[in-house]
Amino acid sequence: MVKVRTGQAPDKMSRAEFSAHFQRSFYDPLFDREREAIARLEGIAWHAYCDSRKAPRTSKAGTGFADPDYDLSDEWRATHEAVQRAAVRQKDSDSPSRVLLVCGASRNDGTCPGEMSKSFRLCKEAEKIFQDERVDVDLLDLSHLISDYGRKIHPCKACVSTAMPLCHWPCSCYPNHSLGQSDDWMAEIYERFMLAHGVLIVTPVYWGQAPNGLKLMIDRLVCANGGNPDPSSTGGKDPAKAKAIELKGWPYPNHLAGRVYGLVVHGDVSGANNLRHMLAEWLDYLGFLASGAKSQIDRYIGYFQPYASSHEALDKDEAIMEETRNVARAVSNAIAAVRAGRLAQPDADLKPPRQK
Numbered sequence: 001m002v003k004v005r006t007g008q009a010p011d012k013m014s015r016a017e018f019s020a021h022f023q024r025s026f027y028d029p030l031f032d033r034e035r036e037a038i039a040r041l042e043g044i045a046w047h048a049y050c051d052s053r054k055a056p057r058t059s060k061a062g063t064g065f066a067d068p069d070y071d072l073s074d075e076w077r078a079t080h081e082a083v084q085r086a087a088v089r090q091k092d093s094d095s096p097s098r099v100l101l102v103c104g105a106s107r108n109d110g111t112c113p114g115e116m117s118k119s120f121r122l123c124k125e126a127e128k129i130f131q132d133e134r135v136d137v138d139l140l141d142l143s144h145l146i147s148d149y150g151r152k153i154h155p156c157k158a159c160v161s162t163a164m165p166l167c168h169w170p171c172s173c174y175p176n177h178s179l180g181q182s183d184d185w186m187a188e189i190y191e192r193f194m195l196a197h198g199v200l201i202v203t204p205v206y207w208g209q210a211p212n213g214l215k216l217m218i219d220r221l222v223c224a225n226g227g228n229p230d231p232s233s234t235g236g237k238d239p240a241k242a243k244a245i246e247l248k249g250w251p252y253p254n255h256l257a258g259r260v261y262g263l264v265v266h267g268d269v270s271g272a273n274n275l276r277h278m279l280a281e282w283l284d285y286l287g288f289l290a291s292g293a294k295s296q297i298d299r300y301i302g303y304f305q306p307y308a309s310s311h312e313a314l315d316k317d318e319a320i321m322e323e324t325r326n327v328a329r330a331v332s333n334a335i336a337a338v339r340a341g342r343l344a345q346p347d348a349d350l351k352p353p354r355q356k
Contacts, residue, residue, distance in 0.1 A: 058072055076170070165228040
């Protein structure tokens with residue numbers, strides 16, 4: 001048995017530190033009349049924190065799980081069952097074709113930036129093509145992370161680096177009520193990925209990298225590549241059990257494999273090509289199929305021009321508009337080909353010599 005290394009985690013907060021964090025959520029003077037009620041809620045939250053009440057509502061896992069007597073989170077079970085239903089619907093030949101159209105920009109006009117993103121405008125061009133091709137469009141606008149009340153994608157905790165079976169599909173790290181880590185958007189996003197026959201990501205470059213919301217989503221989708229669909233098999237988050245399972249041999253299932261993808265990446269001075277390559281490599285690793293040479297573009301809009309006139313630069317750039325429409329057409333064609341059995345993953349039956 002390999003050793004589980006520990007000693008990095010900090011001690012629990014003091015009561016005073018916890019109180020300071022908790023009270024900051026009620027800074028607005030409008031809450032002043034309810035200070036006594038808030039103090040009572042703080043006491044409950046402190047109790048949950050001290051007792052590490054991650055999943056306060058559970059039920060026995062039951063049949064179909066490695067340990068039927070394991071106390072399984074009711075919230076995780078609901079997400080798990082939604083993902084299972086989505087998988088059945090996605091494979092139904094009578095269901096309509098569906099694309100997940102991801103707007104990766106953080107900007108929208110509902111909060112501080114005061115203006116919509118160019119990525120959103122390009123998404124709307126792609127959406128028109130999918131509608132013409134009778135492909136249902138699910139627009140996942142990640143800028144809602146900045147403008148919707150309480151909307152959040154919690155960061156990946158890197159369970160996979162301890163052992164692959166410790167990374168559950170869908171992710172079971174959240175919600176963690178004892179740490180105030182709840183209402184995680186990924187619970188919905190897993191289902192939306194599972195429902196899709198294809199994915200088209202439209203994104204800008206932020207400091208040479210993916211925008212923060214897109215990167216959070218990418219990291220949290222690590223469980224789709226090799227994740228364990230049975231938390232009871234690892235006793236929840238028992239690293240020793242997970243390491244033992246992986247070392248006995250783990251199949252690393254690709255839960256989203258076989259879907260198709262397209263990419264539209266745009267920048268203003270640099271990094272577009274690098275980001276497109278990174279996104280393509282990630283999707284390839286997930287078992288997605290590229291939709292052809294015209295399904296991936298990286299371009300510059302208003303190259304080295306002022307940010308203030310970038311939308312005007314896009315207005316003049318009909319070429320990138322049509323290239324984006326072509327990406328959508330390529331993805332639509334690939335979805336139709338896969339569903340008709342004319343396009344398959346050529347290396348699907350090959351067994352890699354390395355486990356991961």
